[in-house]
Amino acid sequence: MHTTTIIGLEVHVQLQTKTKVFCGCSTAFNPSNPNVQTCPVCLGLPGALPVLNGEAFRLAVKTAMALKCAISPYTKWDRKQYYYPDLPKGYQISQYDLPFSEDGFVELEPQETPEGTVPGRRVGIIRAHLEEDAGKNTHDETGRGLDSQVDLNRAGTPLVEIVSQPDLRSPSEARRYLEELRLLLTYLEVSDCNMQEGSLRCDANVNLHIHTDDGHKIATPIVEVKNLNSFRNVELALEYEEKRQLEQWQKTGQKIGDVAKETRGFDATRGVTFAQRGKEEASDYRYFPDPDLTPVIVSETYLDEVRQSLCEFPADRRKRLAAAWQLSSYDVGVIVGQGREFAEFFEEVAQLGHDGKQACNWVTQDVLREMNERGQTIREFPLRGAVLGNLLNRITQKQITIKSAREVFATLLSETHAGQVLSAQNIDQIIAEKGLALVTDTGAIDTAIAEVLAKNPKIVADFKGGKQGAIGPLVGQVMKAVKGADPAAVRNLIAEKIGQM
Amino acid sequence: MSTPGLPISELLSLLNSGKLTAVDLTQACLDQISRQDARVGAFLSVDPAASLEQARQIDKRRARGETLGLLAGLPVAIKDVICQKGTVTTCASRMLEKFVAPYDAHVIEKLRKADAVLLGKTNMDEFAMGSSTENSAYQVTRNPWDLERTPGGSSGGSAAAVAAQMVPLSLGSDTGGSIRQPAGLCSVVGLKPTYGRVSRYGLIAYASSLDQIGPFAQDVRGTALLLEAIAGADSRDSTSVPKDVPRYSQTLEQPLQGLRIGVAREHFAPGLDPEVERSVREALRVYESLGATLQEISLPHQKYAVAVYYIVAPSEASSNLARYDGVHYGHRAAQFDSMVEMYSASRGEGFGSEVKRRIMLGTYALSAGYYDAYYLKALKVRRLIRNDFDAAFQQVDLIATPVNPTPAFKIGELVNDPLAMYLSDIYTISANLAGIPGISVQAGFSSGGLPLGLQLLAAPFEEERLLRAARMLERETEWHRRRAPLAG
Numbered sequence: 001m002h003t004t005t006i007i008g009l010e011v012h013v014q015l016q017t018k019t020k021v022f023c024g025c026s027t028a029f030n031p032s033n034p035n036v037q038t039c040p041v042c043l044g045l046p047g048a049l050p051v052l053n054g055e056a057f058r059l060a061v062k063t064a065m066a067l068k069c070a071i072s073p074y075t076k077w078d079r080k081q082y083y084y085p086d087l088p089k090g091y092q093i094s095q096y097d098l099p100f101s102e103d104g105f106v107e108l109e110p111q112e113t114p115e116g117t118v119p120g121r122r123v124g125i126i127r128a129h130l131e132e133d134a135g136k137n138t139h140d141e142t143g144r145g146l147d148s149q150v151d152l153n154r155a156g157t158p159l160v161e162i163v164s165q166p167d168l169r170s171p172s173e174a175r176r177y178l179e180e181l182r183l184l185l186t187y188l189e190v191s192d193c194n195m196q197e198g199s200l201r202c203d204a205n206v207n208l209h210i211h212t213d214d215g216h217k218i219a220t221p222i223v224e225v226k227n228l229n230s231f232r233n234v235e236l237a238l239e240y241e242e243k244r245q246l247e248q249w250q251k252t253g254q255k256i257g258d259v260a261k262e263t264r265g266f267d268a269t270r271g272v273t274f275a276q277r278g279k280e281e282a283s284d285y286r287y288f289p290d291p292d293l294t295p296v297i298v299s300e301t302y303l304d305e306v307r308q309s310l311c312e313f314p315a316d317r318r319k320r321l322a323a324a325w326q327l328s329s330y331d332v333g334v335i336v337g338q339g340r341e342f343a344e345f346f347e348e349v350a351q352l353g354h355d356g357k358q359a360c361n362w363v364t365q366d367v368l369r370e371m372n373e374r375g376q377t378i379r380e381f382p383l384r385g386a387v388l389g390n391l392l393n394r395i396t397q398k399q400i401t402i403k404s405a406r407e408v409f410a411t412l413l414s415e416t417h418a419g420q421v422l423s424a425q426n427i428d429q430i431i432a433e434k435g436l437a438l439v440t441d442t443g444a445i446d447t448a449i450a451e452v453l454a455k456n457p458k459i460v461a462d463f464k465g466g467k468q469g470a471i472g473p474l475v476g477q478v479m480k481a482v483k484g485a486d487p488a489a490v491r492n493l494i495a496e497k498i499g500q501m
Numbered sequence: 502m503s504t505p506g507l508p509i510s511e512l513l514s515l516l517n518s519g520k521l522t523a524v525d526l527t528q529a530c531l532d533q534i535s536r537q538d539a540r541v542g543a544f545l546s547v548d549p550a551a552s553l554e555q556a557r558q559i560d561k562r563r564a565r566g567e568t569l570g571l572l573a574g575l576p577v578a579i580k581d582v583i584c585q586k587g588t589v590t591t592c593a594s595r596m597l598e599k600f601v602a603p604y605d606a607h608v609i610e611k612l613r614k615a616d617a618v619l620l621g622k623t624n625m626d627e628f629a630m631g632s633s634t635e636n637s638a639y640q641v642t643r644n645p646w647d648l649e650r651t652p653g654g655s656s657g658g659s660a661a662a663v664a665a666q667m668v669p670l671s672l673g674s675d676t677g678g679s680i681r682q683p684a685g686l687c688s689v690v691g692l693k694p695t696y697g698r699v700s701r702y703g704l705i706a707y708a709s710s711l712d713q714i715g716p717f718a719q720d721v722r723g724t725a726l727l728l729e730a731i732a733g734a735d736s737r738d739s740t741s742v743p744k745d746v747p748r749y750s751q752t753l754e755q756p757l758q759g760l761r762i763g764v765a766r767e768h769f770a771p772g773l774d775p776e777v778e779r780s781v782r783e784a785l786r787v788y789e790s791l792g793a794t795l796q797e798i799s800l801p802h803q804k805y806a807v808a809v810y811y812i813v814a815p816s817e818a819s820s821n822l823a824r825y826d827g828v829h830y831g832h833r834a835a836q837f838d839s840m841v842e843m844y845s846a847s848r849g850e851g852f853g854s855e856v857k858r859r860i861m862l863g864t865y866a867l868s869a870g871y872y873d874a875y876y877l878k879a880l881k882v883r884r885l886i887r888n889d890f891d892a893a894f895q896q897v898d899l900i901a902t903p904v905n906p907t908p909a910f911k912i913g914e915l916v917n918d919p920l921a922m923y924l925s926d927i928y929t930i931s932a933n934l935a936g937i938p939g940i941s942v943q944a945g946f947s948s949g950g951l952p953l954g955l956q957l958l959a960a961p962f963e964e965e966r967l968l969r970a971a972r973m974l975e976r977e978t979e980w981h982r983r984r985a986p987l988a989g
């Protein structure tokens with residue numbers, strides 16, 4: 001017997017418009033001042049009417065383009081009706097049978113990682129539609145039975161719901177899909193995808209296909225795990241479900257269709273999913289077209305305009321960087337995966353430094369390490385790409401050694417104060433102060449080598465006798481004598497000199 | 502005749518010449534309300550101090566020689582379904598008994614710009630659902646022509662206020678005939694504009710795809726003036742149409758040449774009161790005498806109009822009224838144990854029985870398993886009804902019909918027979934379904950002295966044609982000069 005895990009994700013992404021999708025209120029995240037970003041429209045006051053925010057629709061279309069969805073030339077708005085205190089109109093304006101986009105995919109490419117190869121997968125997107133967010137209820141958790149509170153600041157924030165096909169085959173793959181999705185949407189600047197602030201939320205549908213030894217395939221009942229608030233929790237909840245559903249099947253033999261689809265929550269502290277008494281169960285939303293809004297006709301000209309405004313997608317960037325700088329899929333994965341600004345930083349460094357591999361090493365190791373230690377984003381990082389590129393170019397041009405460059409890098413970072421913008425002049429200064437300029441005066445190096453060889457006849461003899469490693473201390477002594485000499489060049493010269501002896 | 506009952510042209514010239522101030526006129530309206538309204542019951546709320554203050558400001562500006570807006574100090578009563586900032590806006594429902602609108606509807610902004618005096622809020626059927634104003638949670642409005650009878654509805658308060666000379670102009674809303682039907686029953690002029698002609702922003706929705714705000718007046722000129730003041734696009738209403746507003750009041754006196762009037766055989770079917778039919782035929786003869794030609798037309802899907810309406814309107818209403826849940830505003834029950842109970846108790850207490858009936862009808866029609874058979878089917882037939890009109894307006898300029906199948910019925914006569922009540926809108930409903938404009942104009946009286954009206958319908962955005970045609974009839978007849986008997 002073996003099992004296959006079948007996972008499909010429903011992701012809600014808040015679009016980063018300035019104003020709400022059907023009124024002019026701010027969408028800023030402002031939980032400490034409830035109900036201040038509201039107006040008659042998003043409060044659902046009698047007589048107020050929604051008007052579509054064109055910018056929200058444009059960002060939604062960009063999102064759909066990134067998901068390679070087909071965009072419908074005609075789309076409309078429907079009311080999804082249910083009662084809940086965070087839903088002031090008693091219905092949510094959403095899209096039912098004619099979503100503005102359908103049928104796309106997200107490509108997860110095979111990945112070489114230090115741990116081995118992760119297979120690729122094309123994850124189908126069933127649909128992406130635009131809707132309004134609800135407000136937020138806060139319930140009394142003191143057990144004293146106090147009133148619940150409703151904050152409608154969030155009500156009416158534009159939300160794109162992205163529904164994947166059940167194409168994902170493992171919890172880690174689900175996580176990869178979410179990471180790729182977040183990367184895509186932040187690259188396009190359609191959403192900040194901040195899970196803490198709720199601008200990306202995820203529900204997961206999961207069940208198992210059990211292949212028995214006698215050749216049968218049995219599907220377990222589908223479970224929807226709701227409100228997963230971090231990628232880690234998505235993974236943990238799904239891993240838990242894999243175990244739980246198998247055990248459940250072994251205990252009860254229940255198959256899909258035997259019981260209704262179950263809605264479960266995830267308790268992150270205990271690491272378990274738990275059954276929820278779903279308000280969703282057997283609900284009839286009585287969808288119908290919203291008579292307050294007119295349908296949207298999407299022209300080819302409009303789509304062309306939006307297409308023009310798109311930036312390069314992450315997948316395309318990975319391909320381009322790998323080809324342009326001869327980088328491994330792992331390396332471009334790291335660079336592009338850090339976000340658009342980071343990739344742009346890399347490209348600047350590589351171009352100015354005239355060496356992609358070198359730029360990659362520095363950016364993915366030194367820069368990332370420093371960023372993480374400092375808790376900074378690449379935008380906040382004090383060293384601009386142009387400066388680092390300038391520094392690396394000096395290595396390429398053999399003006400300084402890699403070791404010296406690291407010293408300059410460390411000095412630059414340690415001696416900066418907040419807000420200071422470093423320039424190439426700072427590099428010149430440090431090189432001059434520390435005397436790190438590579439000595440190209442072969443006369444001085446020749447003299448030093450002659451002296452060192454004369455002082456170390458035993459090592460010379462060892463080297464001549466075939467002990468390649470013996471040369472190390474000689475190089476060290478020459479380097480000590482001639483500060484700023486290129487160690488590789490010194491090594492070659494010493495070998496050459498000994499050879500002539 | 503009391504001052505507010507004077508023809509609009511006369512009132513305007515008195516105001517403009519300084520012989521009558523806006524304060525005097527407003528005071529005359531308020532006096533008339535205190536004399537008449539105890540028996541008519543047209544107004545739900547009046548704020549004399551606020552209205553007089555508005556009038557005083559207008560008079561001051563007139564005295565300074567400033568150019569005033571179109572309405573130049575004319576008082577206007579507002580159906581209590583329209584939000585007016587700072588006033589209680591109840592929709593004649595317990596649900597909104599204490600709801601103070603925090604903003605002005607688009608039409609209220611327009612009226613302020615036109616220098617109207619906002620005189621007060623008028624009674625109506627709760628949430629505009631009804632044809633007799635008997636569904637108000639607060640009071641019964643009586644027909645000034647016969648206090649035993651209904652003024653019609655749902656804008657019965659606005660129609661009765663004008664008919665009883667308590668105000669020269671008023672606003673109503675028309676979802677299935679709620680302006681034209683009471684206009685006809687009260688012998689005033691009422692016009693339902695093309696869907697999209699007047700912004701619905703601030704009109705508390707009954708059925709969003711059918712609702713339109715429109716004017717009531719003693720005469721066609723007042724109707725034209727008030728429509729001109731409130732019409733026009735509004736960026737806050739996605740269904741309002743960005744189309745220039747003609748100067749209706751300027752072209753009003755120009756008769757239409759070569760007018761072709763359509764008469765649909767479906768409109769003269771059994772159930773039509775013979776006196777009503779006679780008055781319509783009489784009006785048609787007047788038009789013929791003015792050079793119009795009559796043409797028989799057919800509106801084959803007219804017979805489905807009431808059925809379609811009672812699926813579409815309640816469906817939208819069931820959704821539009823979901824927001825009255827006692828959470829954020831409006832009535833909240835005092836006793837409940839759970840959230841669901843809070844909803845059901847608040848709504849159960851806050852809504853009257855007709856509103857509940859329509860919410861249930863609509864909820865049913867939109868439910869899974871019924872949607873296709875009811876709502877979707879109704880939308881398809883609605884399209885056919887519109888197509889009938891499109892075809893008809895290829896041949897004719899206007900369609901003439903009765904407004905009501907009978908003169909005003911007695912209060913209480915139909916309250917327990919909702920189907921019969923629904924049929925009283927049989928001639929008006931299809932204009933809402935098709936989105937076309939319609940006007941109700943005085944066309945005589947029954948042998949019992951009850952008003953009878955003529956309805957004219959036109960193609961979308963042909964309000965100017967409706968008004969000019971109505972004015973042609975008005976000039977040839979004296980019906981509009983008759984006034985309902987006043988108390989005291």
Ligand SMILES: [Zn+2]
Nearest residue numbers: 023025039042
């Ligand atoms: Zn708002």
